[in-house]
Amino acid sequence: MFSTVPAWLWAVFIAIVIVALFVDFVVLKKQGAHEVSVPEAIRWSAIWVALSLAFNGLLWWAYQQDQGTAIANTKAIEFLTGYLIEKSLAVDNIFVFLMIFTYFAVPPAYQKRVLMIGIIGAIVLRTVMILVGGWLISQFHWILYVFGAFLVFTGIKMWWAADQEPDLEGNPALKFLRKVMPVSRHFDGEKFWTVQNGVKVATPLLLIVALIGFTDVIFAVDSIPAIYAITADPFIVLTSNIFAILGLRALYFALAGILKLFRFLHYGLSAILVFIGTKMLLSGTSFALTTEQSLIVVAALLFVSIVASLVFKEKPAKGRHPGNRP
Numbered sequence: 497m498f499s500t501v502p503a504w505l506w507a508v509f510i511a512i513v514i515v516a517l518f519v520d521f522v523v524l525k526k527q528g529a530h531e532v533s534v535p536e537a538i539r540w541s542a543i544w545v546a547l548s549l550a551f552n553g554l555l556w557w558a559y560q561q562d563q564g565t566a567i568a569n570t571k572a573i574e575f576l577t578g579y580l581i582e583k584s585l586a587v588d589n590i591f592v593f594l595m596i597f598t599y600f601a602v603p604p605a606y607q608k609r610v611l612m613i614g615i616i617g618a619i620v621l622r623t624v625m626i627l628v629g630g631w632l633i634s635q636f637h638w639i640l641y642v643f644g645a646f647l648v649f650t651g652i653k654m655w656w657a658a659d660q661e662p663d664l665e666g667n668p669a670l671k672f673l674r675k676v677m678p679v680s681r682h683f684d685g686e687k688f689w690t691v692q693n694g695v696k697v698a699t700p701l702l703l704i705v706a707l708i709g710f711t712d713v714i715f716a717v718d719s720i721p722a723i724y725a726i727t728a729d730p731f732i733v734l735t736s737n738i739f740a741i742l743g744l745r746a747l748y749f750a751l752a753g754i755l756k757l758f759r760f761l762h763y764g765l766s767a768i769l770v771f772i773g774t775k776m777l778l779s780g781t782s783f784a785l786t787t788e789q790s791l792i793v794v795a796a797l798l799f800v801s802i803v804a805s806l807v808f809k810e811k812p813a814k815g816r817h818p819g820n821r822p
Contacts, residue, residue: 544742600703606686608749630724650773677697686701721776722768
């Protein structure tokens with residue numbers, strides 16, 4: 497596992513992440529418990545995407561100065577492909593976050609803080625997993641084929657489960673958390689702990705933060721190998737992954753209300769996983785795809801699933817008002 501990126505670019509990346517999180521926390525504290533509107537979420541999403549693309553431009557320039565235009569172009573495309581894959585798979589995170597918030601009836605004003613803390617946990621956990629994954633690949637190259645087979649299996653499983661409602665009540669992580677910590681039945685503002693009958697207990701908000709952390713680890717098991725299929729450079733894997741995660745909170749509030757309109761999006765995401773897994777299995781053969789070809793395929797699968805969702809809208813059941821529950 498090694499990266500040829502200049503050392504100063506590591507410092508710039510770390511500084512950007514620290515400053516971005518600091519600004520986010522300052523805004524969060526200033527606003528207090530606050531329901532994020534769709535226009536506000538879209539503005540923040542645009543800022544995060546612009547920041548990611550600006551960093552990719554800086555990455556290209558750094559490599560262009562040090563190793564030439566050809567290498568710079570390759571690295572920039574690797575970052576962009578990894579970022580697009582992670583951003584696409586993050587939509588699946590949003591589906592689960594929405595389900596968790598709905599299940600626990602979390603007030604919209606409290607969701608922002610939960611997601612912010614969840615994102616910090618995700619950054620730490622994914623950094624560790626990416627570095628460990630990079631070391632494993634450098635020591636045991638055959639593990640790429642294991643990752644590839646796992647992604648194909650996961651993609652097929654996601655395809656078959658696309659129309660099924662997830663069973664949160666049967667979630668092992670939720671059952672475990674309820675066993676190890678007493679949880680109050682009611683929220684206490686944005687607090688994670690409260691006093692109930694003279695005893696200090698966790699609020700549902702702490703349970704939700706922990707559950708989102710468990711969920712992200714599960715999703716990282718899919719997304720991190722997917723980016724290693726594009727590049728073995730740990731810097732590209734880490735930066736593309738973290739930049740996608742930084743904008744996850746804004747993306748949630750921008751898409752939460754309209755996700756159900758994209759009925760074929762799950763199929764597009766599952767096809768992306770199968771494609772990336774297949775690419776891993778074909779690495780080292782005459783059928784291996786270039787990074788540019790991978791970027792085109794991933795973007796095309798995502799585009800087709802979104803367009804198909806908008807064109808072929810789900811019709812309401814006959815004799816039932818669309819707003820009625822079954």
